[in-house]
Amino acid sequence: MTEIPIVSKSRLLTVPDAVASPPGSPDEGVAWHYGDPLGEQRAALTGAAIVDRSDRFVIAVSGPERLSWLHTISSQHVAALPPGSSAENLSLDVNGRVEHHFVLTDLDDVTWIDTEPDRGPDLLGFLTKMVFWAKAEPRAGNELAVLSLLGPDAGSPAILGALGIDALPATPYAAAALPGGGFVRRMPWPTDDSYDLLVPRDRLVEIFTALQSAGARPAGTWAFEALRVVALSPRIGIDTDDRTIPHEVRWIGGPDEHGAVHLDKGCYRGQETVARVHNLGKPPRHLVLLHLDGSADGRPETGDAVTAEGRTVGRIGTIVDHFELGPIALALVKRTITPETPLVAGPCAAAIDPDSIPADDAVQAGRQAVERLRGR
Structure with missing residues (x-):
């Protein structure tokens, strides 16, 4: 080889x-x-x-x-x-x-x-x-x-x-x-x-x-x-x-x-999963921007859990210091977690940037077809 x-x-x-x-x-x-x-x-x-x-x-x-x-x-x-x-x-x-x-x-x-x-x-x-x-x-x-x-x-x-x-x-x-x-x-x-x-x-x-x-x-x-x-x-x-x-x-x-x-x-x-989620479901998680507490002693690491009231609700990705925003991170979090939810990432308190929440409230085409068949 x-x-x-x-x-x-x-x-x-x-x-x-x-x-x-x-x-x-x-x-x-x-x-x-x-x-x-x-x-x-x-x-x-x-x-x-x-x-x-x-x-x-x-x-x-x-x-x-x-x-x-x-x-x-x-x-x-x-x-x-x-x-x-x-x-x-x-x-x-x-x-x-x-x-x-x-x-x-x-x-x-x-x-x-x-x-x-x-x-x-x-x-x-x-x-x-x-x-x-x-x-x-x-x-x-x-x-x-x-x-x-x-x-x-x-x-x-x-x-x-x-x-x-x-x-x-x-x-x-x-x-x-x-x-x-x-x-x-x-x-x-x-x-x-x-x-x-x-x-x-x-x-x-x-x-x-x-x-x-x-x-x-x-x-x-x-x-x-x-x-x-x-x-x-x-x-x-x-x-x-x-x-x-x-x-x-x-x-x-x-x-x-x-x-x-x-x-x-x-x-x-892998197309079947892509089509099923697009037409009938919602992804279980979504990617968001987290603001991290800069006064904390240390930073989370990639792969650390994001928690809410002690319950794991996500995963930390990239962690970096931004010249205007301070310490920030990307995270995959459960779709049901709102920006108002107090979060913890490693040693830091964390909050979701509300502008980073993707819009996913549209009804999928497949779901609409199912509802029509049911007479709704």
């Missing part, structure tokens, strides 16, 4: 003031911050910031049937994905629980997939196993590395010049080739002005340094994660557990809806 290359430590940790992510963290091997994590968050919202996410695992899929094949084994509608387009996608198990979340971009006859570093080898193994007779060839594509360019000044003339392009993609999930290899795609999160750069790994330091010289402030994963939490964008394996279904974590919808599960496509593994 061919050895799968995994990137363990970024060469960008040599950038001045770079502080590595703590050992054991999901982003170990890339910069956590550059000395001012809260200022870096602010820069990503008011100016321009560049984040090293080169630990992401990249897969390349070639072959004329790559998109139609991916369409049959994943949750997103990608069979007719136009060149220069992207989408978020999931692989589900037979019970509709999320196994993999990934972003894909189709450009120049190759579909590029990037996913969490610890899940990439398993995803590549799954894709390889599922090829059968399809004309599709998945392989490790770690010759490209991921950077994220954030902020309203990301499209400044100096930054565009550093990238060698005239403009950034105008709409979410649109992608364009970069001179010298790789591409840039626009993302709908973690900010309104977010772009992923997949660049040749052997030019990673060169491109990062050029963007820094052009005015993009280096920002660590602390800043990226804080903005992602506020955007209510989940991260698999941190904000999900082995019971998570897509409806619980806002992954329902096609690319136009910034989702990862299209509700109008053919059969795929």
Whole structure:
């Protein structure tokens, strides 16, 4: 079996003031911050910031049937994905629980997939196993590395010049080739002005340094994660557990809806659960933003229980300090828990941000049909 290359430590940790992510963290091997994590968050919202996410695992899929094949084994509608387009996608198990979340971009006859570093080898193994007779060839594509360019000044003339392009993609999930290899795609999160750069790994330091010289402030994963939490964008394996279904974590919808599960496509593994919840039921939990008591002695940890009057009602995901909101977290909590419910997360009192409660009061189409049959 061919050895799968995994990137363990970024060469960008040599950038001045770079502080590595703590050992054991999901982003170990890339910069956590550059000395001012809260200022870096602010820069990503008011100016321009560049984040090293080169630990992401990249897969390349070639072959004329790559998109139609991916369409049959994943949750997103990608069979007719136009060149220069992207989408978020999931692989589900037979019970509709999320196994993999990934972003894909189709450009120049190759579909590029990037996913969490610890899940990439398993995803590549799954894709390889599922090829059968399809004309599709998945392989490790770690010759490209991921950077994220954030902020309203990301499209400044100096930054565009550093990238060698005239403009950034105008709409979410649109992608364009970069001179010298790789591409840039626009993302709908973690900010309104977010772009992923997949660049040749052997030019990673060169491109990062050029963007820094052009005015993009280096920002660590602390800043990226804080903005992602506020955007209510989940991260698999941190904000999900082995019971998570897509409806619980806002992954329902096609690319136009910034989702990862299209509700109008053919059969795929786990579709029965997706259809049943969409048409007849409600998800047992939903993803919310928690405000944590900053005066508490310590913070909860990912996977800790969220409790109400001593009863477990949820699970903590990402915990981070935000430059304006203070300590916050994502959590999966029971759908019946209201923002008024006093909660405890680890050593902290916690409260649900009411604006993070998803609207789920609509009557599903399947439920309406049942009621009509019953004459109601």
